[in-house]
Amino acid sequence: PYILDKSLDLNAKGVIMRAYDQFRLKTCIDFKQWDAEEYYITVQKLFGCYSYIGRVFANGQVLSIGSGCDYIATVEHEFLHALGFYHEQSRYDRDDYVTIVWDNILKGKEHNFDKVGSDQSTTHGTPYDYMSVMHYDNNAFTNGNGSTIITKDPKFEDVIGQRMEMSYYDVQELNNLYKCSKCFKISIICFDGSFPSVKSSENFIFSTCIVIGGEIGYFMHVSTATGQEGDTAQLETQRMTPQRDCHIQCLQFYYYNSGNESDTLNIWIREFENELDLTGTRRLMGQITGKATVVFEARKGAGRSTGGFSVDDINLYETECPHLSLQIDDFQRVLNTSALRSRIYSSRQYSSEGYAYRFAVKLSETYFGLSVQFLSGDYDDQLEWPSLRKQITFEMLDQNPTIQQQMAKRWSFTTNEYQVYSGKSLWDNPRVAGNQVFLDQNNLPVYGGLLYGLGNFATLEEMKTRVFLKGGSAIFTLTFKVRICILQGKKYIQCAM
Secondary structure, three states, X not given: OEEEOOOOOHHHHHHHHHHHHHHHHHOOOOOOEOOOOOOOEEEXXXXXXXXXXXXXXXXXXXXXXXXXXXXXXXXXXXHHHHOOOOOHHHOOOHHHOEEEOHHHEOOOOHHHHOOOOOOOOOOOOOOOXXXXXXXXXXXXXXXXXXXXXXXXOHHHXXXXXXXXXXXXXXXXXXXXXXXXXXXXXXXXXXXXXXXXXXXXXXXXXEEEEEOOOOOEEEEEEEEOOOOOOOOEEEEEOOOEOOOOOOOOOEEEEEEEEOOOOOOEEEEEEEEOOOOOOOOOEEEEOOOOOOOEEEEEEEXXXXXXXXOEEEEEEEEEEOOOOOOEEEEEOOHHHHHHHOOOOEEEEOOOEEOOOOXXXXXXXXXXXXXXXXXXXXXXXXXXXXXXXXXXXXXXXXXXXXXXXXXHHOOOEEEEEEOOOOOEEOOEEOOOOHHHHOEEEEEOOOOOEEEEOOXXXXXXXXXXXXXXXXXXXXXXXXXXXXXXXXXXEEEEOOEEEEEOO
């Protein structure tokens, strides 16, 4: 149970909600608003980011998310403390993996590097984790004379202290601590080589392939090289039931069409009334509200084909999908060879309220930035301007096919009245405060406001630490939150915007 104190910044509340979703997605830990329980966490904006270790106080144990703490990794770090985690470099076996340079630690801060004995803590069988979100960086509490932590293996010296999100072993240790046999809070379907149900003619081919990195992997392939126009092949998942009353799901998969452009890939939901219903009712992909399967249907078109559809890395989970995505192929070459500070833009998208926007990747040879831009759209005269209290979240997608092993990089901010340029709000009507940026499909001018974001979101070297590049491609997403809604039990009931 938790309470979000009114002292918290609006952006921090949204980031906390995202962190809760990551716990739900990767573990069996859930969070609910306080409902008269004796023990609960009260999240406040105090000085700094901190938490007690484990359950200590009744009637509202304080956890602080202060100024500058509104990052998903920081929130996860503090809540892992509250769930019983010490810092990774405090493990009783840490001397086998790191060296603490005591002479380089600020006076009075030495206690932050104390070990916790095996009589007070356990590692639950997980290895020492340089990637842990609970690990200090190499210059933590330095007095300026050099690093305070040196890794025994030099290649991890610049890895410790990562603040993307929980690592795979953080997740594994948390599940071990709370005896989670499976992640029962979130329905996840992950397929690596087989579908429980395959319905097709001879068009369906089960294929093996050599994937990037030289490892043997599997994908599902439906050939459209033979057969007649209108022939179909269906790949159907097992039955599943949503665990959350809010009925929010995101289906994520990779596909490639090596056939004809007239061939189509349709995604269906087959919903069942009960266990005795063997046929179900099929409809186009939408939110799942009861027992259902997901059906991938490849349909042969009119043109000549020598290939077909390949589908891989399918995941279905109960969190919201990003609202806008941008895939850049051969990203390293594009980054290295593009003109300095050139930009690649996403398509124009509309928020649920009707605001038009896009985002840009700014290329700078060895690093890149991400920024968002409000655009003129079809509903501008019906909207409130400037558009404030909207949370924007950028994400560089970790393309690891296993959800629990993904460590995406994110950054969130909330539009506010202090974000101005030359006395004008960055979030004012682009038709009034912006300039023409392109022509739409009807050859009409589209106006854009100023770009706002991070000039240095990530470096190329950082991208190589995870699966941010897959087949050479990078994927960036943006989520445009109109309201930050807070869960009580399994229902969203309180909105902060």
